[in-house]
Amino acid sequence: MNKDAPSLARRLTRRLTIIAAAVVVLNIAIVGIYYGSDQRELENEALIHEIERLQVSMEGTSIPPDADLRSLYADHPAAYAFAVVDRGGAVLEATNAELIPPFALDVYADDWVIRPGTAASSLRIAGRELSERTDGVRIVFVMASDPADLMRAAFLREFYRHVALPVLPMALVLIIASAVFLRRGLAPVAVAARWARSIKPGTDVPPPSIDNAPAEVADLVDATQRALNRLDQALASEKRNAAEAAHALRTPVAVLLARLDALPPGETTDRLRSDLLTLSRTVQQVLAASRTEAVDVPQDAAIDLSEVAETVVAGLAPFAHEKDVDLALSLPEVPVLANADAEGVEVALSNLVENAILHGGPGSVEITVGPAPAICVRDHGPGVSLSATTELFKPFWRGPDAVPGGAGLGLAIVDRLQRAQGGRIVVQAPVDGGCAFILTFQNPKT
CATH class of the missing domain: 3.30.450 (Beta-Lactamase)
Structure with a gap:
């Protein structure tokens, strides 16, 4: 939506103002033609007016x-x-x-x-x-x-009496009254817009609280609600199918990984294990993606981001060691509270840290929590072009130099999780190289 676009009430008021201005101009033209063409009447008006001035003096x-x-x-x-x-x-x-x-x-x-x-x-x-x-x-x-120019003064007096006094105030009152009534009349449309903006995918559509709405607005809201219900059902079915497929794949993948241990060591076994690990991560990402829209954070929810970061770093430490990457966790002395979902933050942060391990190359990955409700994940790899930031969060998009084996879902999942929690993800390119992803969250309600 274009936030700079004028509202419907403003547009209608502007058009009404143009119409009122046209009426005033038309009145001016009519009065000017009428009185300007009657030379004798203007002369009489000028003469009588001057006598009245003499009489008063x-x-x-x-x-x-x-x-x-x-x-x-x-x-x-x-x-x-x-x-x-x-x-x-x-x-x-x-x-x-x-x-x-x-x-x-x-x-x-x-x-x-x-x-x-x-x-x-x-x-x-x-x-x-x-x-x-x-x-x-x-x-x-x-x-x-x-x-x-006594006659011209007489003409201006006639203009004042027949246009300025009756027409201009009437036009002004008409514009102001119309603006007020238009704003009140279009109030149900604004309420319907707020209702539509409050709807989140994957959640129940709340009933609109619109009183005394015009028939057209009520019909539009009703049709929108029915369409949203159908879309919600289709979305739920799609997420259910994706979750069921990903869930069903987890067991066969785990079995295959276990059976690899029975195979003799060698290059082929290592390649199979790498491919299965990639497949396992993809299955986990698909399962996480199916759950992102269902994240519902109560307004009074408050989690400690430091605890979530410790859990994620502990879980990914073996993976980082395998890739010859050091994980450095920096925590403040006091808890960093955020209005967010603990599981959602854990999934988002895990994806960022895993991406940094895979794409940052050998070296270190730094995870910094706070002091604001935010977590920064910084690597020292080749970095990312800021011109590509709009593409980074598209599902299945992968950069030209991406490490083979990924599915391009990690950052898309992080972005969806952040938006579902009312947060944001920001990309930065530090001057000394590498890449930094910052997860920001809302402060908890006090």
């Missing part, structure tokens, strides 16, 4: 000299003008009065906009009678051109 019957909006008229005297007029038509205040046509001062209405002259004229005039006042004061605003 008024103090009594005039605009204060220090009002911020006066900069518009000071910076653009040929473009904008305003006047404050009383009920009798008298001008109480005016700025850039030369732009204001006289007839505009005589118009009485609540709100009005006119465009005098020909169609080519750019003059636009708006007025408002301040209804909340009793003195009949009116404001007249004139725009001859628009260097300050």
Whole structure:
């Protein structure tokens, strides 16, 4: 599984975000086309908005000299003008009065906009009678051109009111709510994935604890459980057949080895004995391989790795002496506890030490326990290429310079045993030559 791949919830949320963004962009385009094409409406909006600004800034019957909006008229005297007029038509205040046509001062209405002259004229005039006042004061605003982009500001206000305020928050709420509901809706899928990851080959398939799962997820889990049960039965049958065959071969091989002692010594007898010993080791490895998946380590199990290492070294000492190899065992003063299966560790370590004796050549094999829950087996032979480490643990794989007679099962069995116990096997190539295999284990639960 690619751990960097985004989750289904993240993918769906991302797609929903893209859809929401597309809706927002579409709204922007529609609003832009609609309001951008209605030039007259934009002009009306700009004129009325400026009158509202003047009305808010008024103090009594005039605009204060220090009002911020006066900069518009000071910076653009040929473009904008305003006047404050009383009920009798008298001008109480005016700025850039030369732009204001006289007839505009005589118009009485609540709100009005006119465009005098020909169609080519750019003059636009708006007025408002301040209804909340009793003195009949009116404001007249004139725009001859628009260097300050009042119309663009009007367009942006319309955009804000019709897109930013209603659409963007709605899209944001939709994305957040959808992400939450998607995560909750897909929670049974995550539970099913954890259930599937908890299943180990060779063990009973536990029932999934998934409540209120959708019909599709429940059906998938049920089908997976049935498939796993069938696979487990097939695996059990395969292991049983392999174990029975290996077990049945042990007696004939032992009988043959015993009968060899009755034969006269010689080269042929020695070769037969060597071949039978290789066959015996292969039978033992096949029997061990059939048991690897059945290793079940309780969480509170704790074994002393030093005791297992002593047992293995004592058992293989005669074999090492025969191959002219010295076994050196290094143990710490305190027990090295690990959460592992004693028989599984013994089989794994035996395979590593036997491999080191066979492939390390004459010299010494060093077995070091601890101080962490780990065992290192080091030889001083030709070593191994680290580029071949992925091939080392494949069943029946043997290197080009491997000693004749092996079956290529030893390291594969060690790897399977380690994984079954929650541990690992690491290969190292020391700088001074040789090869080191390190068995690592989990700390026992306290």
